[in-house]
Each structure stands twice: as structure tokens, then as C-alpha cells.
Amino acid sequence: MASVSLESVSKVFPGNVLAVNNIRLHVKDGEFLVLLGPSGCGKSTTLRMIAGLDEVTEGEIRIGDRIVNGVAPKDRDIAMVFQNYALYPHMSVYKNMAFGLELRYGGNGLHRTWKRLTSPTEAANVAAKRRGIREAVRQTAQALNIEHLLDRMPRQLSGGERQRVALGRAIVRQPAVFLFDEPLSNLDATLRLEMRRELGELHQRLSTTMVYVTHDQTEAMTLGERIVVMNCGEIQQIGSPTEVYDRPESRFVAGFVGSPPMNFVPGGLATSAERHSFVAPGLNLVLSEKRSPTLAALEEQQDVELGVRPEDIIVERCETYGGVNCGSVSLIEPLGDCKLLHIAVGSQQISNDFKTTEVQRNEAVRLVCKVGPRANVTIGDCVRLRFNAENIHLFDTTSGDNLTLDRG
Numbered sequence: 001m002a003s004v005s006l007e008s009v010s011k012v013f014p015g016n017v018l019a020v021n022n023i024r025l026h027v028k029d030g031e032f033l034v035l036l037g038p039s040g041c042g043k044s045t046t047l048r049m050i051a052g053l054d055e056v057t058e059g060e061i062r063i064g065d066r067i068v069n070g071v072a073p074k075d076r077d078i079a080m081v082f083q084n085y086a087l088y089p090h091m092s093v094y095k096n097m098a099f100g101l102e103l104r105y106g107g108n109g110l111h112r113t114w115k116r117l118t119s120p121t122e123a124a125n126v127a128a129k130r131r132g133i134r135e136a137v138r139q140t141a142q143a144l145n146i147e148h149l150l151d152r153m154p155r156q157l158s159g160g161e162r163q164r165v166a167l168g169r170a171i172v173r174q175p176a177v178f179l180f181d182e183p184l185s186n187l188d189a190t191l192r193l194e195m196r197r198e199l200g201e202l203h204q205r206l207s208t209t210m211v212y213v214t215h216d217q218t219e220a221m222t223l224g225e226r227i228v229v230m231n232c233g234e235i236q237q238i239g240s241p242t243e244v245y246d247r248p249e250s251r252f253v254a255g256f257v258g259s260p261p262m263n264f265v266p267g268g269l270a271t272s273a274e275r276h277s278f279v280a281p282g283l284n285l286v287l288s289e290k291r292s293p294t295l296a297a298l299e300e301q302q303d304v305e306l307g308v309r310p311e312d313i314i315v316e317r318c319e320t321y322g323g324v325n326c327g328s329v330s331l332i333e334p335l336g337d338c339k340l341l342h343i344a345v346g347s348q349q350i351s352n353d354f355k356t357t358e359v360q361r362n363e364a365v366r367l368v369c370k371v372g373p374r375a376n377v378t379i380g381d382c383v384r385l386r387f388n389a390e391n392i393h394l395f396d397t398t399s400g401d402n403l404t405l406d407r408g
């Protein structure tokens with residue numbers, strides 16, 4: 001086991017493509033850390049630099065106490081599992097899993113004969129370790145439930161089985177660090193769920209440092225002890241799943257983490273009797289007093305963007321339209337365990353006369369709200385919205401910074 005540190009690391013590809021820009025990151029010994037971000041944000045490049053598959057342009061990478069810039073991948077004591085499994089097609093499952101250890105302990109027959117002649121004690125040690133390979137492979141295969149597949153070739157396996165073999169090949173080597181590059185994205189939804197659980201259990205059992213790349217935020221939230229959210233080659237936020245979900249430092253993180261995504265509404269800040277409110281057409285949200293010290297520093301009527309998660313909006317049916325925070329249900333998406341309601345908030349006309357013109361409808365503020373699976377609502381219903389003030393965020397319209405976070 002080992003920690004992994006990246007100190008001011010950048011990667012520029014030929015053609016002046018800045019893939020990773022000056023990132024600092026410390027993965028604790030035994031930690032499960034997830035790199036999360038949209039396609040092209042630099043997560044795979046970061047992982048590949050840790051693995052030694054891409055050279056670092058600037059900065060320093062350490063595995064444990066050792067600076068590994070310039071150290072060959074095979075000498076870094078890491079094992080990497082890829083999205084496409086990368087199994088050797090001409091080798092059986094057993095050979096695939098044993099290959100790394102066989103290389104480590106003795107190489108080819110000629111090399112071993114030479115060792116026996118030149119240093120018999122070392123050769124005897126190596127021979128003992130080679131005898132242990134079969135047992136190590138068998139035990140790992142048993143843990144992953146692929147023992148019965150050891151004699152098959154990769155082409156005779158399903159996608160899930162191949163992924164298990166790829167995992168097994170990494171585990172059997174007992175590396176100091178596991179690196180995963182979207183290892184589950186080729187699997188169907190059910191298998192992904194199963195493998196996700198197995199990966200979580202594997203980490204608990206082995207307690208080995210794991211760095212895991214994904215663009216799937218559910219995977220990141222369920223597997224990661226900490227998540228690193230990346231965008232455009234830079235780290236946006238590092239935190240536990242709860243921190244990045246509840247305390248996003250920027251609009252980018254707030255919008256990327258969470259499904260369905262957070263609602264964003266442009267508007268302004270108003271203050272009356274020392275209470276702060278967010279105002280937009282048809283909306284007036286009184287903000288939590290806990291946020292007052294942070295909000296007091298902002299200018300009255302400053303342009304801001306509201307961020308509110310679908311589960312933080314409470315929807316109540318009402319008979320007639322009545323002022324602010326009212327709207328009408330324009331779409332219902334039943335998801336089984338909940339329903340998503342799309343609410344058009346705004347002018348009375350839009351709410352009362354749902355069949356207004358497209359132009360008028362587009363002008364309304366649209367919010368997605370999460371309600372219980374058996375909520376009794378139909379399209380066109382008049383609703384009143386209440387907001388969980390503790391969980392409301394305001395973002396700077398220029399920098400995207402979260403203005404409601406107490407950063408002290």
C-alpha cells in the first residue's frame with residue numbers, strides 16, 4: 001500500500017493541447033479516490049501519468065516516498081484496469097492472471113537457467129515464489145467467482161466475466177496502488193451495479209489505495225471516499241461525496257453532481273429587515289438566516305443565480321393561482337421510486353391558461369421537483385412551492401463561485 005501525490009502536475013500534448021493544468025492532489029494510503037468529470041476534462045491523462053503511461057510535462061508524482069517521474073510503469077508497483085479489459089487474447093484466463101507474477105518471478109526459462117547457474121540461492125527463492133503463483137491465482141479467482149473459467153480463452157467469456165478476469169489479474173499482483181480507468185462502462189446496467197458492489201467490497205477487504213476514473217457520478221458517489229471533480233484539465237473541488245453534493249464550491253460542481261441535476265434560475269438578491277431573499281419572475285425565496293453573514297457582504301440587488309436541488313422543493317397542490325412561488329405542472333416523469341414534476345413558474349396568465357403560446361411558456365421559470373412515487377398530481381395542476389432554505393445556493397453569475405458557502 002502507498003499514498004500517491006501529484007505536485008503541480010501539468011500535461012501538454014503535441015499541438016499544444018493542455019490536458020492537465022497544474023493539479024495538486026494527495027491520495028491517502030488505502031484511500032478510494034474517484035476522479036470525476038465530463039469527457040475530455042483530463043481524468044484519464046491524470047491516471048495515465050500516475051501509471052507512467054503518459055509522461056509528465058511539468059511537476060512531480062510520488063508513489064509512497066518515491067518520485068516516479070521517469071520510472072517505468074512496470075517498476076511503479078501499480079496495477080491498472082481499463083475499460084476495454086486489455087486481456088491477452090491468445091492466453092487462457094489462468095495465463096492472463098498469472099502473467100504479471102511470472103514475469104516478476106523469473107522471466108523466461110533461459111533467464112531462470114542462467115540464474116540457477118550464477119546465483120543458486122536467489123534462484124531457489126524465485127522458484128519457491130513461482131510455485132506460489134498457482135495458489136495465488138486460484139484464491140483470487142475463487143474470490144471473484146471465476147475459478148471455473150481458468151482454462152477458457154478470453155473470447156469464450158461474457159463482458160462481465162472478462163472484466164472480472166481483468167480485475168483478478170490486477171489483484172493477484174498485490175500492487176501498492178490500483179488504477180481504474182472507467183472499468184465498468186462496457187457492462188450493462190445490472191452487471192455494472194453488481195461489479196460496483198464487488199469493487200466496494202474489494203476495497204474494504206484489501207484496503208489498498210485505489211484511484212478510479214469515471215464520468216458517471218453515481219459510480220463516483222457510491223464508490224469514492226473522496227471525489228475529485230475536474231473540468232478543463234483543472235480540479236474544481238475535492239471532497240467527500242456528501243461535501244461535493246451539499247456544499248458545491250462552484251456552479252460547475254453543483255450542476256455536474258446530482259441526478260436529476262440542480263435547478264438554476266437567474267435573478268437578484270433583495271434585503272428587507274435584515275432578511276435576504278432571492279427574487280426572480282414569479283419567485284421569492286427567503287434565505288436561511290444561517291447564510292446571513294455571508295450574504296451581508298453582497299450588494300443589494302446583485303445579479304445571482306439560484307441553485308436548488310429537485311428534492312429541496314416541496315410541492316403542494318392548490319385550487320387557484322395565488323401570487324409568487326406558484327406554478328403549474330407541465331410534465332410528469334414517473335421513475336418508479338419517485339416522480340419528477342416539471343413546474344412552469346411565472347406569470348399568472350401562464351399558470352391559469354396552460355395552453356398559452358410557446359413564447360409565453362418559454363418565458364416562464366422552469367423547475368424540476370422530486371416528489372413521492374404516489375403523489376397525486378396531473379398535468380395542468382396548480383401548485384405552490386416551498387423551498388428548503390438550508391439547502392439553497394446562490395452563484396456568482398460571472399465566476400460561478402458559490403456565494404452562500406461559509407468558507408471560513
Ligand code: ATP
Nearest residue numbers: 013014017019038039040041042043044045046215
Ligand atoms: P474521457 O472521459 O472522454 O476519456 P478524459 O477526461 O479522460 O475524457 P483525457 O483522455 O484525459 O480526458 O483527455 C484530456 C484532453 O487531452 C482532451 O482534450 C483530449 O483530446 C486530449 N488528449 C488526450 N490524449 C491526447 C493525445 N495523445 N494527443 C493529443 N491530445 C490528447
